[in-house]
Amino acid sequence: MQTFNRTVFMARQAAAGFLLALSTLATLADAHEFKLGNIVIGHPYTRATAPQQTSAGAYLGLDNQGKTDDRLVKVESDIAKTVEIHNMEMVGDIMKMREVDGIDLKAGSKLSMKPGGGYHIMLNGIGHELKAGDQFPLTLYFSRAGKIEVIVHVEADANSPVPMPEHAR
Numbered sequence: 001m002q003t004f005n006r007t008v009f010m011a012r013q014a015a016a017g018f019l020l021a022l023s024t025l026a027t028l029a030d031a032h033e034f035k036l037g038n039i040v041i042g043h044p045y046t047r048a049t050a051p052q053q054t055s056a057g058a059y060l061g062l063d064n065q066g067k068t069d070d071r072l073v074k075v076e077s078d079i080a081k082t083v084e085i086h087n088m089e090m091v092g093d094i095m096k097m098r099e100v101d102g103i104d105l106k107a108g109s110k111l112s113m114k115p116g117g118g119y120h121i122m123l124n125g126i127g128h129e130l131k132a133g134d135q136f137p138l139t140l141y142f143s144r145a146g147k148i149e150v151i152v153h154v155e156a157d158a159n160s161p162v163p164m165p166e167h168a169r
Contacts, residue, residue, distance in 0.1 A: 036140075036148040038066025039105070044138060044152040046123070047115070049130040056130060057086075058121040058138060058152055059113040064105040072103040074141040077152075081125025083138075088117050102143075132156035 034041040042061035049056050064070055075083045088097045095117070103119055105111065113119050121138070130136075134154040141147045 032151075032153065034148060034150045036142065037145040038068070039064055039070060039142060039145045039148075041140065041148065041150050044150045045155050046130060046152055048132045048134075048154055048156050049126065051129050053129070054126050055080075055122065055124045056126060057115065058123055059115065060121075060150070060152075061113070062103070062105055062111045064107055064109050067107050068144060069107050070105045070145055071143040072105065072140060073101070073143050075121050076139045076141075077123060077136060079126055079128075079130075079136045080123035084122045084124065085119065086122045087119050090117070105142075130154045 032043050034044075040061075040063040042063065044058065044060040046056050046058045062072065072085065075085060077083050084099045085101075085103060086097055087100050088095055090096075099122075100119075103111065111119065113121070132154055135151050136154075137149050138152050139147055139149045
């Protein structure tokens with residue numbers, strides 16, 4: 001007859017719960033990734049906006065898994081009057097933001113857009129408040145791969161993760 005070991009039982013229950021949580025996270029991560037040819041677009045998101053705010057930055061990861069360079073050349077969305085690709089960088093002691101005509105994606109390279117510097121997508125003329133939990137489409141145009149519509153998630157957390165490492169430029 002086996003004896004009941006409460007510690008072993010609790011450890012097995014905890015392990016089962018942990019594995020279930022990991023599989024759920026993996027499913028969610030897969031659901032928020034898009035692929036166009038050799039380009040993988042990871043975790044498109046923006047932050048929730050204030051009621052009168054009319055612009056917002058959108059962020060995502062880009063991973064060129066191919067052997068050919070590509071370039072993000074244009075972005076569109078129906079939720080904004082204009083959509084621009086921007087870069088923010090420190091010039092002396094001042095953070096400068098400027099519109100760029102595209103983002104080069106070298107073969108085998110990764111780029112991570114995130115708040116606070118580097119590339120982002122600027123949504124100008126937003127007609128309504130973006131609330132946590134909302135979603136909206138964003139169309140990305142690449143010079144080689146073509147176009148793809150991705151879904152941007154509106155997140156409340158200002159420290160939203162982007163799962164791809166920063167690409168040094």
